[in-house]
Amino acid sequence: RKEVEQDPGPFNVPEGATVAFNCTYSNSASQSFFWYRQDCRKEPKLLMSVYSSGNEDGRFTAQLNRASQYISLLIRDSKLSDSATYLCAVTFFSAGNKLTFGGGTRVLVKP
Amino acid sequence: GAVVSQHPSRVICKSGTSVKIECRSLDFQATTMFWYRQFPKQSLMLMATSNEGSKATYEQGVEKDKFLINHASLTLSTLTVTSAHPEDSSFYICSASSTSGRYNEQFFGPGTRLTVL
Numbered sequence: 001r002k003e004v005e006q007d008p009g010p011f012n013v014p015e016g017a018t019v020a021f022n023c024t025y026s027n028s029a030s031q032s033f034f035w036y037r038q039d040c041r042k043e044p045k046l047l048m049s050v051y052s053s054g055n056e057d058g059r060f061t062a063q064l065n066r067a068s069q070y071i072s073l074l075i076r077d078s079k080l081s082d083s084a085t086y087l088c089a090v091t092f093f094s095a096g097n098k099l100t101f102g103g104g105t106r107v108l109v110k111p
Numbered sequence: 112g113a114v115v116s117q118h119p120s121r122v123i124c125k126s127g128t129s130v131k132i133e134c135r136s137l138d139f140q141a142t143t144m145f146w147y148r149q150f151p152k153q154s155l156m157l158m159a160t161s162n163e164g165s166k167a168t169y170e171q172g173v174e175k176d177k178f179l180i181n182h183a184s185l186t187l188s189t190l191t192v193t194s195a196h197p198e199d200s201s202f203y204i205c206s207a208s209s210t211s212g213r214y215n216e217q218f219f220g221p222g223t224r225l226t227v228l
Contacts, residue, residue: 034216043204043219044155087154097143097208099217103154 003027004090006102013078013109020074021105023088033064033071036087038104044087047073078109113139115207117220124195125228131191132223134205140185141207145217146178149202161188195227 006023013019025033036044048055050062050071061074075082085104091097114137124130134144143162147155159175161167161182169175179191188207192199202224206217 041202041224043222045219046216049216097217098145098157098160099206100157101154 002103003100004088004102006086006088006105008103009106009108011105011107013075013082013107015078015080015109015111017078018074018076019078019107020072021086021107022070022072023102023105024068024070025090026069027090027092028066028069030069030090030092032091033062034089034099035060035062035071035073036089036101038085038087040085044101047086075107078107080109080111083107083109113137113207113209113218115141115205115218115220117205117223119223120221121224121226123226123228126196127194129191129193130195130225131189132203132205132225134188134190134207134220136186136207136209136218139207139209141188141209142185143208144182144188145206145208146180146188146190147204147206149204149222155204158190192225195225197227200225200227 004025033050035047037047038044048057050064054063059076063072085106087104088102089099116135118133146158149155158173159167159169161180163182163185167180182188202222204222206219208217
């Protein structure tokens, strides 16, 4: 079983709609959680960190469920420019600052 | 956010040659730099972690003699792919973090696309 897993998608989303997807992690000692956005043939860019209490940044909301060991990302009022691959990343207590990435979820927002 | 640069952005080389990729943190001191590799339609796989002034720590399955990493200063790390072969063709991305960074944040370089003929 992979340490960090994501539904690869693609999630085809009408413009203006809401889309949500999860990322599961297997190590209960996971420490920090992040969502990155990666456009085709580009480097990942940090979208947001995920806090225990959940957090929101504009149209993006991230949640952490430690009991079920997953994080989620919700995008409201989807824009065409939201089309990208969303990578979750996790650090573990025993691994210092190392990020372990999920395989990514591809989101396609269509007019 | 902090800026990390990589050079070159793209390289095409013949099989058997060595390729050096530079990763620089431009506006902060990076105590730790990470090197990742990403094959098409796959996620980033960590290759190694390098701390300034010490030997890199390689992930399982990554040949340290093939992928030479040097982190000589707090702003520069280099990855040398020695005797490159077509199977080494990939997108190589570095990231940098600082002990003063929040929540272990890493800042990524723009990546280097390596094609070995």
